[in-house]
Amino acid sequence: MYGDKKIFITALVFAVIIFLFGLLVGNYIVTSKMDEVRLSEESFIIDLLGMEMQDEISDEHFCELDVEKSLRKKMVLGKMLATLEERLGKENEDIIRKKEIYELIQIKIIKYLEKTKNECNRSTNILIYFYTNKQNDVMGSADDCNDESKIIENVVYDVNEKIKKNESDAKYNNANNNAANNAEYKNNIYVFAFDVNSENLATYALMKKYEIKGVPATIINGKKYDYLSKEDL
Helix, strand or coil: CCCHHHHHHHHHHHHHHHHHHHHHHHHHHHHHHHHHHHHHHHHHHHHHHHHHHHHHHHHHHHCCCCCHHHHHHHHHHHHHHHHHHHHCCCHHHHHHHHHHHHHHHHHHHHHHHHHHHHHCCCCCEEEEEEEECCCCCCCHHHHHHHHHHHHHHHHHHHHHHHHHHHHHHHHCCCCCCHHHHHHHHHCCCEEEEEECCHHHHHHHHHHHCCCCEEEEEEEEEEEEECEEEEEEE
């Protein structure tokens, strides 16, 4: 009897130790991710400010700005935030604040892309997606938004992969290298997602600009669409 009790207590102690260890590791991972996000944001902001200053100093070289570099960083930062959102939850205050900074960065990149379309003869496809994470939102359904985001993600991935293959084939065949090098600007679809419940004033201004009354809502090259199926895209 005493031996069984001792085994039980020992097992319980080990279980508690394992639980606490897991908790500490989890907290460490979250903290590390938060630090990564912060550093990524700072790097991003420095890049964008540098681009803006370069544009102001010498407007004639605007088309030489490396917007693609910022787009790659945006993707990395977005994945970091998605990972943290899964761990901490979509309503976590730290996540919400980080997302608002991310939205500001996105809007700045959108403005640069729009300017390159107008001034640098690049036909970049810009897709702006508005969503909600709230189940009982007067603006729309979180479930519908999740479904729509998956459709957009799959379609955009397929399109961009085909473009990459075409670029690779063109470069391999040495056929019209200049067109191949610029293909990513001419054809790729760049996606920017915004939470309609964001308290970010810039996001609110974007919603007003496109007259967003409900979600999901998608803006493709300036034209607004409501719920889209895969066939619509």
